[in-house]
Amino acid sequence: MTSTKKMLFVCLVIILTGCVTKKEGMPKIKQGVFGTLNWIEGNMMPSPDEPKAKAHKVVTRELQVYEVVTFKDVEGEAPLFTKVKGRLIKTIKSNANGFYECELAVGEYSVFTVEPDGKLFANNFDGSGKINSINVMPESTIKLDIQINYKAAY
Known part of the structure; x- marks a missing residue:
């Protein structure tokens, strides 16, 4: 193989690899929610004495999607709840790369x-008390990356 052909081959491999990488994390669904789950743990504060903890790692988890609920519809303390008194719509699971879609x-x-431990995690709340809420519109997807951070210190 000539050096020009080798160079073209390397460029083609790089381009194709880039295309595959871009598809990771992209939803196949036409309407709903998708995102990545990230586990964050440890000291996240900048400090000259202590090294900052690793930023995050992707995790596999089951997710539960309910009709929108507020604090009056849950038991336990935020961000870990023991029970949701709402209508469960779907249960899904993220893959090994932390990616999910629903x-x-x-x-x-x-x-x-x-x-x-069986507790339900959500750490996003709006001014009216809605917990980790999304609003699905016709023919649209919502990206909701979730930072599971109840063992992190900020």
């Missing part, structure tokens, strides 16, 4: 991760 009808939903 086809949903138009509407408003709350998304929780199920932690290893």
Whole structure:
């Protein structure tokens, strides 16, 4: 193989690899929610004496999607809840890369991760008390990356 052909071959491999990488994390669904789950743990404060903890790692978790709920609809303390008194719409699971996607009808939903101890995690709340809420519109997807950070110090 000549050096020009080798160079073209290397360029082609790089281009094709880039295309495959771009597809990772892209939803196949037409309407609903998708994202990545990241585990964050340890000291996240900048300090001259202590090294900063590793920023994050992707994790596999089960997720539960409910009709939108507020603090009056849950038991336990934020961000870990013991029970959600709402209508469970879907249960899904993220893959080994932390990626998940869920086809949903138009509407408003709350998304929780199920932690290893069985508690439900959500750390995003709006001014009216809605917990980790998303609003699915017709023919659209919502990217919701979740930072599971209840063992991190900021």
